[in-house]
Amino acid sequence: MARNIISSLCLVLLILISGVSSVRFAWAQEEPQALAERAINLLSYIAVDYADAVAEREVRDPRLYRQLQRQADMAEELLQQLPDKPGRTQLAGALRDLNRSIEQRDSADNVRRRANAAADRLAALYQLPRSPAEMLPPAKEAEAIYTERCAHCHGPRGTPGNAKGSDLRNRERMARFSLYDLYNTLDPARDDAHGHAIDGDLSSRERWALAVLVAGFSAPAEMPEATLAEKYPALVGLPGIAVTRPSELPVDAAAALGWWRANPDYTRRLQHPIVRAAGLIQLAQTSYRAGDPTESYHQLMLALREGFAPARLGLEERNSALASRLDQQWLDLRRAILDEAPTNEVIEKFQRLQAGVLRAREVLQPAPERGPYGWAALLFALALALGGLLWKGLRRRSRR
Numbered sequence: 001m002a003r004n005i006i007s008s009l010c011l012v013l014l015i016l017i018s019g020v021s022s023v024r025f026a027w028a029q030e031e032p033q034a035l036a037e038r039a040i041n042l043l044s045y046i047a048v049d050y051a052d053a054v055a056e057r058e059v060r061d062p063r064l065y066r067q068l069q070r071q072a073d074m075a076e077e078l079l080q081q082l083p084d085k086p087g088r089t090q091l092a093g094a095l096r097d098l099n100r101s102i103e104q105r106d107s108a109d110n111v112r113r114r115a116n117a118a119a120d121r122l123a124a125l126y127q128l129p130r131s132p133a134e135m136l137p138p139a140k141e142a143e144a145i146y147t148e149r150c151a152h153c154h155g156p157r158g159t160p161g162n163a164k165g166s167d168l169r170n171r172e173r174m175a176r177f178s179l180y181d182l183y184n185t186l187d188p189a190r191d192d193a194h195g196h197a198i199d200g201d202l203s204s205r206e207r208w209a210l211a212v213l214v215a216g217f218s219a220p221a222e223m224p225e226a227t228l229a230e231k232y233p234a235l236v237g238l239p240g241i242a243v244t245r246p247s248e249l250p251v252d253a254a255a256a257l258g259w260w261r262a263n264p265d266y267t268r269r270l271q272h273p274i275v276r277a278a279g280l281i282q283l284a285q286t287s288y289r290a291g292d293p294t295e296s297y298h299q300l301m302l303a304l305r306e307g308f309a310p311a312r313l314g315l316e317e318r319n320s321a322l323a324s325r326l327d328q329q330w331l332d333l334r335r336a337i338l339d340e341a342p343t344n345e346v347i348e349k350f351q352r353l354q355a356g357v358l359r360a361r362e363v364l365q366p367a368p369e370r371g372p373y374g375w376a377a378l379l380f381a382l383a384l385a386l387g388g389l390l391w392k393g394l395r396r397r398s399r400r
């Protein structure tokens with residue numbers, strides 16, 4: 001009798017262990033990038049949905065509240081599955097703080113800020129490319145797919161009616177998602193809400209086009225004034241347009257981004273070529289750090305051809321020394337990538353070139369008044385500097 005109990009206990013234990021370990025195993029097999037994207041997806045839902053679950057320290061929707069708690073736990077666990085790196089411990093601390101905030105029914109603003117900040121740090125730490133390689137596809141590319149695979153749940157133009165999808169026209173809610181967050185909900189392997197509800201595979205380009213289309217459902221009808229593109233240059237180009245959440249911006253910038261991200265074709269024309277060059281160099285650097293020198297080289301050449309070349313003449317007129325110095329820096333960087341120079345050398349050249357291009361941007365479009373334009377430029381520069389610091393920290397650790 002006792003032996004029977006013991007052996008059946010053992011059996012149960014065995015099943016449990018094998019169950020748990022197969023889950024672990026399935027996770028462990030996923031690429032770090034997939035794990036990080038999944039965690040970011042969970043965090044973006046927490047940021048967006050929390051306001052519906054808790055108001056004035058009261059739980060208004062217990063089912064949603066429990067779901068958010070589970071999602072926060074899962075994000076913590078996913079982080080533990082990711083390879084250790086300098087910075088992971090602090091990030092784990094930030095996720096624990098987020099969990100505690102949710103437990104204490106903290107304000108929606110605090111929870112949203114914590115969740116978004118953790119998602120951004122995670123993306124930086126694991127060097128996720130969070131925007132398409134070159135440009136955003138137009139919404140019309142996705143119209144047929146939307147009708148075929150999405151409309152039966154979300155309604156023909158984003159209003160679900162009696163169907164089971166969420167309301168994609170809710171402007172306040174949709175403004176809490178970046179375009180990348182929307183893109184991220186469209187991969188069945190990353191997104192629990194969709195799971196396998198979306199038929200078949202979607203290519204990365206199709207997902208970006210769908211994100212643009214969906215962003216259009218809640219976009220303001222009116223085109224923003226062109227001067228806003230000068231005021232917020234980082235928001236009309238990649239990666240800013242893809243990774244920024246409108247809800248985190250001043251009112252005029254939020255409305256403008258809401259429209260721009262739904263109309264990327266038009267937005268591209270608003271960009272000064274040198275701003276485009278700066279954005280593309282940043283993308284190239286991200287690809288390089290993510291271990292894809294071929295893509296990186298391609299983006300770098302695009303930055304040269306479509307960004308620097310059209311701006312060079314104007315720069316030559318205003319500051320010819322800077323123009324020649326930049327010529328040399330492009331050359332040096334190209335050669336370093338082609339010759340497979342050591343990573344830290346290449347990164348250093350990237351940073352020198354980026355600094356030069358940012359300087360050229362100042363020379364070419366002096367800010368009319370330092371106010372709000374400086375605000376966006378400052379954010380942009382800060383993000384770049386942070387990336388640089390992070391990288392330096394990594395190198396220092398790995399050399400020890």
Ligand code: HEC
Nearest residue numbers: 146149150153154164165166167182185193197198210214
């Ligand atoms: C089986 C029904 C179903 C199908 C098919 C479906 N969705 Fe969804 N989708 C949902 C539900 C339910 C949610 C809400 C998840 C949540 O809020 O937790 C959602 C969430 C989203 C979100 C995130 C925004 C939000 O409100 O949460 C986006 C974006 C989205 N869907 C777009 C699409 C697109 C694009 C397609 C087609 C490729 C699609 N969905 C297909 C049911 C569906």
